[in-house]
């Protein structure tokens with residue numbers, strides 16, 4: 001949507017794209033994602049970088065019929081939240097038949113482009 | 127604790143008014159509230175105004191002073207933005223101003239105008255209440271966010287779309303006599319189940335409409351009310367505000383809304399009551415699942431137990447705890463920035479017998495509650511209203 005690079009977020013997408021996804025872990029063991037300078041759960045500022053597991057599990061999903069403009073050419077599409085170790089990601093589901101998307105289904109996370117604006121988006125694949 | 131008296135309420139009809147400006151809609155609501163209170167504009171000490179997206183939808187920032195002058199004053203005014211909780215939190219700020227002794231007469235309320243943006247524009251606009259980086263850019267619309275919560279709720283506690291449909295049917299029924307409601311249309315469970323899907327498991331009839339409108343209340347300090355001999359039958363006696371992470375993915379549970387729990391506990395403690403004292407509630411039902419999450423967050427039901435409440439008739443008019451007698455956001459409408467104020471106006475008029483659904487309120491009910499939520503409940507405000515003997 002914007003040309004400006006978002007501190008931390010674009011670097012995170014770059015890493016995911018390169019297959020080297022990471023997350024932040026605070027001293028209390030909370031997982032969180034960039035861009036962040038403090039843990040949203042406890043305020044800790046000692047955020048260590050940890051390796052994001054390559055496979056996750058869908059915890060909830062929805063088939064979106066009325067899209068945002070960024071995804072108007074792909075509707076209907078499935079958006080899901082999936083757990084990867086201690087963190088969760090939200091992404092578009094691709095490469096799985098609609099009727100086979102279910103809670104508990106294993107997915108991998110990759111970065112792909114949306115069809116409408118060609119922006120990078122977090123994508124879940126089998 | 128000190129009270130904030132509600133001296134008057136006013137609102138426009140909620141509906142589709144693409145040609146009416148925000149300043150005119152707020153003028154109608156605010157001046158009606160002043161008239162109801164029997165007060166003049168020159169008596170206003172401060173204006174607190176809730177609005178979500180007026181900077182975009184009306185090409186107008188700095189709307190606080192704009193709407194203040196629309197109600198006939200240049201008193202200090204500010205806009206409070208907290209997505210769909212904007213005016214619930216504007217009222218909370220107003221309550222604090224009155225209680226602190228800094229203001230005696232405040233106008234608090236809100237306005238939203240969205241229908242002029244079209245469905246696509248409004249959908250895009252409402253999505254801004256979600257986390258842009260981690261939700262909107264992954265295709266999350268506002269209905270999709272609640273759909274993600276609804277499916278997580280079913281997975282955690284059981285239940286299905288038909289249980290939710292009863293919430294929509296109930297709230298439509300409640301709105302039938304409310305001429306200020308956006309939708310006055312009786313619906314059946316099958317209408318909800320057969321409606322086009324927006325974001326599974328939610329369909330068109332699980333969602334509130336895109337509405338325009340304004341609502342306002344006038345709050346008075348007890349000392350000013352006494353000095354002027356003003357009739358103040360209902361007061362805000364408890365106020366609470368809870369927060370949570372913006373993105374759903376950072377929440378511990380996707381089937382609970384702890385911000386509502388925090389706001390409720392704060393408001394109950396403030397008012398010195400517990401949930402069993404409350405006889406009627408207006409909750410934030412932007413989607414059918416939201417009413418269920420709200421009732422559980424408020425402690426009216428245990429977790430997993432509110433889903434069947436509408437089906438069992440407990441939350442319908444005539445039930446043990448009538449919920450959303452105004453029609454709720456679902457049928458009364460949801461002009462985002464006006465909603466929290468409209469809920470408080472509804473509770474006040476239900477308690478004082480001037481609301482068209484007041485006949486559904488038992489005579490012994492003297493305590494009501496209004497719950498307003500922002501985003502996927504990253505913000506929640508709760509207010510307790512009591513009839514003053």
Ligand SMILES: [Zn+2]
Pocket residue numbers: 026027028029030039040041042043044
């Ligand atoms: Zn932490």
